Amino acid sequence: MIKTAKRLRNIIPSATTEMMIRARELKDQGVDVIDLTIGEPDFPTPDLIIEYAVTAMKEGFTKYTNFDGIPELKDAVITKFKRDNGITYSREEVIITAGAKQAVFNALMAILEEGDEVIVLAPYWVAYPEIIKLTGATPVFAPLDPGSGYSRTIEKIESFVTNETTAIVLNSPSNPTGALLADNFIRDLIELCGNKNILIISDETYEQIVFDKKYKSIAAYDGDISNKLTINSMSKTYSMTGWRLGYAAGPEQLIKKMVQIQAQSTSCPNSIAQKASINTIIGDQSMVIEMREEYKKRRDFVYSELSEIPDISLHKPDGALFAFPDVSGYYGINQNGKTIDGSVDFAEFLMDQFKLFVVPGVAFGCDENIRISYATSMPVIREGIHRFKKALAQIRD
Ligand SMILES: Cc1ncc(COP(=O)(O)O)c(C=O)c1O
Known part of the structure; x- marks a missing residue:
């Protein structure tokens, strides 16, 4: 038997990916499945970006690059931070990574060791706790308060801070809730973290998918980047999930350590994706606006339909690709001899009886809810909501 590392014992596989794989397997068997688990844009990567990549390959840009990414892409990222967020970074304060996930991984590996604690606001993106555990x-x-739009009073957060608290991870707009953190909550958090020497890791992957409000990057609140790491990605903004390209910006000392981790793991991000990202970031952004408009139509539809259903509560998603209804009003009810006893049972009921796939909220630290993705076409969303309503009506009967 092969010996494997102890650090992997408590690592939970991604529930979102697991559900997606189950849905795909059934679909491949010809079952009429509606899959609302998906956390990636359904649009193809825009042609222009593909052309940039083809040119890069034809020009021979197919070799290793610097560990921390090519300087021209760092400059494009610096331009983006200035243009969209009003923050000025230097090249030394930027690292290009193989997706936002690798930026999160690099950062946590660079700062954490056994005994350290990281505050994770719940509900949270599934990867944060697992990566934190991997570091020891x-x-x-x-927990955030759904009643206050998934923010919280700072006193409640402060009660989780100990001498071991090294960092806090923020994700606004959030996967899974779609909520933006409230302005005054962010200000209080920045003050708290400044006083207690806590690093703020701000995952801003869904920055460009915000509908009614103006987005403000965490670092833009006071312009002080000394304890803030901002992470972003090409994945959702430009529908480039498979290209594996993200970036982070923050204090030079931390970025240097993140580069060390990256140098010993992936060596460098994909050269072709890096080259294609330069003009994508600094060029015309109309493709981003078009995709956002389409997501907004879907968000509006999903929100208005779900709001009509009795005994469901739901925060209107400010952004990202998800709705996160509280369905606990339907728990404890017997269905064909089985009691729905939490979000896993609830998701399984939808799956078994209606071939409708969603992700149980417990995966995000919130068993009252399920996550419904609208990163899929309107006809699929319509049918999904139709089946969802039918399922809940059946439980109520
Ligand atoms: C909050 C959040 N951060 C990061 C990622 C991963 O992004 P990337 O593809 O850039 O690694 C995801 C993907 O689902 C996400 O939801």
């Missing part, structure tokens, strides 16, 4: 540190979950 401990995730500490600070």
Whole structure:
């Protein structure tokens, strides 16, 4: 038997990916499945970006690059931060990564060791606790309040801070809730973290998918980047999930350590994706606006339909690709001899009886909810909502 590392014992596989794979397997068997688990844009990567990549390959840009990414792409990222967020970074304060996930991984590996704690606001993106555990540190979950639009009073968050608290991870707009953190909550968090020497890791992957409000990057609140790491990605903004390209910006000392981790893991991000990202970031952004408009139509539809259903509560998603309804009003009810006893049972009921796939909220630290993705076409969303309503009506009967 092969010996494997202890650090992997408590690592949970991604529930979102697991559900997606189950849906795909059934679909391949010809079952009429509606899959609302998907957390990636359904649009093809825009042609222009593909052309940039083809040119890069034809010009022979197919070799290793610097560990931390090519300088021209760092300059494009610096231009983006100035243009969209009003923040000025230098090349030394930027790292290009193989997706936002690798930026999160690099950062946590660079700062954490056994005994350290990281505050994770719950509900959270599934990867944060697992990456924290991989470093030997401990995730500490600070629940947000759905009643206040998934923010919280700072006193409640402060009660989770100990001498071991090294960092806090923020994700606004959030996967899975779609909520933006409230302005005053962010200000209070920045003050708290400044006083307690806590690093703020701000995952801004869904920055460009915000509908009614103006987005403000965490670092833009006071312009001080000394304890803030901002992470972003090409994945959702430009529908480039498979290209594996993201970036992070923050204090030079931290970026240097992240580069060390990257140098010993992937060596460098994909050269072709890097080259194609330069003009994508600095060029015309109309493709981003078009995709956002389409997501907004879907968000509006999903929100208005779900709001009509009795005994469901739901925060209107400010952004990202998800709705996160509280369905606990339907728990404890017997269905064909089986009691729905939490989000896993609820998701399984939808799956078994209606071939409708969603992700149980427990995967995001919130068993009252399920996550419904609208990163799929309107006809699929319509049919999904239709089946969802039918399922809930059946439970109520
Ligand atoms: C909050 C959040 N951060 C990061 C990622 C990963 O992004 P990337 O593809 O850039 O690694 C995801 C993907 O689902 C996400 O939801």
